[in-house]
Amino acid sequence: MTLLLATPTMNPAAWLRAFERLTPELDVRAWPDCGDPTDIRFIVAWETPPGFFSEFPRLACIASLGAGVDHLLGDPDLPRGVFVTRVIDPSITQQMSEYVILHVLRFSRHSQSFDQDTVEEIWRPRIPLQASDLTVGIMGLGQLGLDAAHKLMQLGFPVIGWRRTHKDVAGITTYVGAEALPDFLAECRVLICMLPLTPATQGLLDAETFRLLPRDAYVINVARGAHLVESDLMAALDRGHLAGACLDVFETEPLPAGHPLWHHPKVTITPHIASLTNPTDVVPQMAENYQRVMAGERPHHLVDIERGY
Amino acid sequence: MTLLLATPTMNPAAWLRAFERLTPELDVRAWPDCGDPTDIRFIVAWETPPGFFSEFPRLACIASLGAGVDHLLGDPDLPRGVFVTRVIDPSITQQMSEYVILHVLRFSRHSQSFDQDTVEEIWRPRIPLQASDLTVGIMGLGQLGLDAAHKLMQLGFPVIGWRRTHKDVAGITTYVGAEALPDFLAECRVLICMLPLTPATQGLLDAETFRLLPRDAYVINVARGAHLVESDLMAALDRGHLAGACLDVFETEPLPAGHPLWHHPKVTITPHIASLTNPTDVVPQMAENYQRVMAGERPHHLVDIERGY
Numbered sequence: 001m002t003l004l005l006a007t008p009t010m011n012p013a014a015w016l017r018a019f020e021r022l023t024p025e026l027d028v029r030a031w032p033d034c035g036d037p038t039d040i041r042f043i044v045a046w047e048t049p050p051g052f053f054s055e056f057p058r059l060a061c062i063a064s065l066g067a068g069v070d071h072l073l074g075d076p077d078l079p080r081g082v083f084v085t086r087v088i089d090p091s092i093t094q095q096m097s098e099y100v101i102l103h104v105l106r107f108s109r110h111s112q113s114f115d116q117d118t119v120e121e122i123w124r125p126r127i128p129l130q131a132s133d134l135t136v137g138i139m140g141l142g143q144l145g146l147d148a149a150h151k152l153m154q155l156g157f158p159v160i161g162w163r164r165t166h167k168d169v170a171g172i173t174t175y176v177g178a179e180a181l182p183d184f185l186a187e188c189r190v191l192i193c194m195l196p197l198t199p200a201t202q203g204l205l206d207a208e209t210f211r212l213l214p215r216d217a218y219v220i221n222v223a224r225g226a227h228l229v230e231s232d233l234m235a236a237l238d239r240g241h242l243a244g245a246c247l248d249v250f251e252t253e254p255l256p257a258g259h260p261l262w263h264h265p266k267v268t269i270t271p272h273i274a275s276l277t278n279p280t281d282v283v284p285q286m287a288e289n290y291q292r293v294m295a296g297e298r299p300h301h302l303v304d305i306e307r308g309y
Numbered sequence: 310m311t312l313l314l315a316t317p318t319m320n321p322a323a324w325l326r327a328f329e330r331l332t333p334e335l336d337v338r339a340w341p342d343c344g345d346p347t348d349i350r351f352i353v354a355w356e357t358p359p360g361f362f363s364e365f366p367r368l369a370c371i372a373s374l375g376a377g378v379d380h381l382l383g384d385p386d387l388p389r390g391v392f393v394t395r396v397i398d399p400s401i402t403q404q405m406s407e408y409v410i411l412h413v414l415r416f417s418r419h420s421q422s423f424d425q426d427t428v429e430e431i432w433r434p435r436i437p438l439q440a441s442d443l444t445v446g447i448m449g450l451g452q453l454g455l456d457a458a459h460k461l462m463q464l465g466f467p468v469i470g471w472r473r474t475h476k477d478v479a480g481i482t483t484y485v486g487a488e489a490l491p492d493f494l495a496e497c498r499v500l501i502c503m504l505p506l507t508p509a510t511q512g513l514l515d516a517e518t519f520r521l522l523p524r525d526a527y528v529i530n531v532a533r534g535a536h537l538v539e540s541d542l543m544a545a546l547d548r549g550h551l552a553g554a555c556l557d558v559f560e561t562e563p564l565p566a567g568h569p570l571w572h573h574p575k576v577t578i579t580p581h582i583a584s585l586t587n588p589t590d591v592v593p594q595m596a597e598n599y600q601r602v603m604a605g606e607r608p609h610h611l612v613d614i615e616r617g618y
Binding site: 091094095097098099101102105106108109111114115117118121123124125126127128130131151154155156253254255257258259262263268269270271272273276 | 400403404406407408410411414415417418420423424426427430432433434435436437439440460463464465562563564566567568571572577578579580581582585
């Protein structure tokens with residue numbers, strides 16, 4: 001009974017070390033050194049190619065290395081009858097909220113303008129945008145979205161939310177479904193995309209969405225590059241409708257050299273670091289899920305394949 | 310009975326407008342158009358020159374335009390027996406906490422490094438410093454320091470405090486007095502100066518203080534330029550002991566063109582904007598204090614001249 005780390009786009013060394021340190025009794029292998037494929041019952045996966053899992057006839061569970069599972073559900077050959085799990089971890093939530101707060105405050109406090117003034121040795125006070133005037137709209141009120149919402153409210157920002165399906169969310173005015181999207185967008189001075197990537201949310205940040213935002217709105221995308229139509233964003237920035245954007249994720253990652261986003265004066269770029277999974281933090285939940293699945297139980301943090309997250 | 314706005318370094322137009330709008334019945338004048346000096350009973354002051362107040366024989370109260378009163382108490386000819394007040398306002402507190410959180414997160418999340426990578430089109434993920442590992446030490450636990458402390462704790466940062474005199478502060482490990490300063494500094498990965506400027510705190514951020522901070526500490530000064538010995542800070546940065554600094558206040562303001570701080574790669578500069586007094590927010594408390602003083606009562610937010618704040 002063996003656990004396989006399958007992370008073709010990423011060096012698995014830190015994960016191997018964490019499993020060895022925290023669960024020395026487990027037989028853990030790292031792709032491409034899979035050994036006999038019939039040994040493999042549990043795969044911890046990140047960005048595996050389509051069809052990857054069909055080689056493992058006795059596979060019982062696929063665990064996404066991160067909070068997102070779009071990299072798995074996009075595989076048309078994903079085996080049926082196999083559990084798919086994702087990571088839910090306080091550290092991931094904490095990091096995401098920090099990132100969102102940092103970039104909302106960078107916007108409201110004119111941080112980039114002051115940095116530019118510093119380069120030019122210009123002393124030019126600018127009055128901050130008042131938090132109480134700056135409604136932040138969060139698309140996606142799951143674990144991550146809710147934590148960010150509550151922390152932004154504690155800092156004095158009015159927060160509203162949008163979700164695809166109805167669920168009561170205490171203390172946050174929530175708009176539900178496609179019909180409510182225009183009303184939601186009209187209220188957002190800052191729009192933050194924290195949605196899971198599914199066929200229903202792909203490309204949602206497009207020209208029409210930007211048109212429905214108020215003038216001088218600011219857009220933050222910490223979800224997936226495929227949520228955003230990058231050319232539509234640049235057009236909305238260039239015609240002066242949006243004040244700026246902060247992007248952690250991109251249609252192509254790493255963002256290619258020479259891509260116009262790199263040097264767009266209104267865009268802040270970070271290299272997909274809003275929230276990084278720390279092996280030491282999440283290996284215990286993966287090891288527990290491995291034991292549960294081997295004992296015939298359902299794992300924690302199970303993904304609803306139909307819903308897509 | 311007249312109120313005088315005396316702000317020689319600042320255009321008083323916004324203040325005049327706010328008084329006219331909110332208290333149209335009040336006779337408000339703006340320096341240098343003081344009229345008969347014996348009319349003046351109440352002066353709203355900012356950075357008046359030494360001896361300024363001795364021209365007004367019937368003066369009853371001097372109201373600082375901001376939270377700090379060092380610009381008043383430094384005047385050796387400040388009249389005796391005249392009330393001195395300062396501004397305490399939720400908006401000032403809110404802005405200061407926003408600023409502090411923004412710059413703590415900019416440090417912990419490597420924001421400046423990502424900005425630099427963007428200029429060079431380099432995709433280079435960096436693991437954030439974990440909030441739980443980053444003890445933030447706040448010097449000065451008054452109205453402003455306490456609010457920042459609580460909000461940083463809500464975001465997951467361990468917070469400790471230092472104050473000159475003893476006072477119980479719920480939930481925050483507090484070091485008191487000069488003897489405890491070395492122990493306090495040894496714990497601070499981020500040091501934030503939010504002290505009032507008094508003879509006892511002037512120059513407190515000096516070579517000895519920086520030596521007592523752990524290696525790679527980050528320093529934020531949002532109090533007064535005179536708290537910091539700028540040349541000592543630059544020396545501590547240049548020998549690699551400190552990771553960086555964020556300064557909103559300076560020995561000379563505006564920071565002169567050509568000053569080495571403008572282009573120090575480890576220093577973030579902002580033009581004294583961490584917290585700006587909004588006339589509309591604080592004119593009501595000034596008008597109320599004016600009425601109280603005219604009625605023979607003590608004004609709110611009275612300054613203890615001996616203590617210095």
